[in-house]
Amino acid sequence: MIIIIRRFSFYAITSAIILLIAFVWIDMILPETIEAMNNNQIENEILNMFDLRNNAILLNDAEALGQIYNHKTRLGVWAYEHELKRAKYLHKWSEKQGVRFNSIKTVIHKVRVREREGGYRINFAATTTYIYSYINDSEKTNLFRIGTYHSMDIVPAGEKWLITREWYTDPFADSLNLDEIKSVQITNFILSRNFENKSISKRQQSAVEYADKYCGAAADERYGIEYNSRYKNYNPLGGDCANFASQILFEGGKFKKNYTWNYDKEGSKAWVNAAAFKDYMLYSGRASLIAYGTYEKVYKAAFYLQPGDFVAYEKNGKVVHISVVTGWDSKGYPLVNSHNTDRYRVPWDLGWSNKDIKFWLVHVHF
Numbered sequence: 001m002i003i004i005i006r007r008f009s010f011y012a013i014t015s016a017i018i019l020l021i022a023f024v025w026i027d028m029i030l031p032e033t034i035e036a037m038n039n040n041q042i043e044n045e046i047l048n049m050f051d052l053r054n055n056a057i058l059l060n061d062a063e064a065l066g067q068i069y070n071h072k073t074r075l076g077v078w079a080y081e082h083e084l085k086r087a088k089y090l091h092k093w094s095e096k097q098g099v100r101f102n103s104i105k106t107v108i109h110k111v112r113v114r115e116r117e118g119g120y121r122i123n124f125a126a127t128t129t130y131i132y133s134y135i136n137d138s139e140k141t142n143l144f145r146i147g148t149y150h151s152m153d154i155v156p157a158g159e160k161w162l163i164t165r166e167w168y169t170d171p172f173a174d175s176l177n178l179d180e181i182k183s184v185q186i187t188n189f190i191l192s193r194n195f196e197n198k199s200i201s202k203r204q205q206s207a208v209e210y211a212d213k214y215c216g217a218a219a220d221e222r223y224g225i226e227y228n229s230r231y232k233n234y235n236p237l238g239g240d241c242a243n244f245a246s247q248i249l250f251e252g253g254k255f256k257k258n259y260t261w262n263y264d265k266e267g268s269k270a271w272v273n274a275a276a277f278k279d280y281m282l283y284s285g286r287a288s289l290i291a292y293g294t295y296e297k298v299y300k301a302a303f304y305l306q307p308g309d310f311v312a313y314e315k316n317g318k319v320v321h322i323s324v325v326t327g328w329d330s331k332g333y334p335l336v337n338s339h340n341t342d343r344y345r346v347p348w349d350l351g352w353s354n355k356d357i358k359f360w361l362v363h364v365h366f
Contacts, residue, residue: 043111045161054104057087075165089175096183098191102131109225119155125217136191140330146171147217147342171341175353195332203253203366204308208326210252216342234272240339242277243267245310245322275319278312290361298359305334311348312360
């Protein structure tokens, strides 16, 4: 019996020593990894990653962009390749537009953090502000914002952190496989424009104010980056763009509801469905068509769009998105707000450059 107790004591002591060594070793390495990071530090690390990424996008620097991703994991490689395509698209679009991006800056909100597999999973909303100017009028700067919702995994790698997975609602997703944009004629036309600010009606102005206030993560931070809580958010059900456009025209533009176009706890089909919204507005006489077709066919007509008008985006023969015009940039190029991927004063075609996409440019009769 004594022998058994001694053996047990020996094994217990040995196990305790091993555990103690393990805990000491973990304590030595964790201050540089998980336990050393509080939520504020994690938020600062994410912001640093965005700064590096935004600067790499500005410079179109693939090598610098790759330094914030874990290339040893499949999802890390996918995240890098996706961001690389986005950077290339932005530069192709800017060449077509005749603009130069001066800065890209991101702030994040509603950060939620939890430990995961030696690192962290972070969910957050991001507001990214893009500043650009036209190459023949560099003194005038233009601003637009895009709001995105992210789920990101990061792990430590020496003294820095790397992205091993990232998912977010990408506003440029429909253009990541675009062909080369044949842009010389388009660019020259846009650069030749001389724009003088136009007056708009009180109803149009009210519609724009509503669109600016409730464009979610793209809105000015003073508005709380929220949708209007009086309405259901249809993003989880396929998209909130038509619902938002309907709100803009009802709440801001003072259009009256009716049996077909209505919201009462739930929206009618014409209220919440992009194709049905477009059809209702045209066939009811509340709006009229300015132009329809590919970008090359309608880009000149787009300069006739006014605040409160809308653009319907057709892909593979189906209208899949609605955005509402909220102003013009320094060349008179129309800017739009929308939900799904939240947009504030974004050039109306940015993110919709594939050749098979067609546009409905629609004038609303205020």
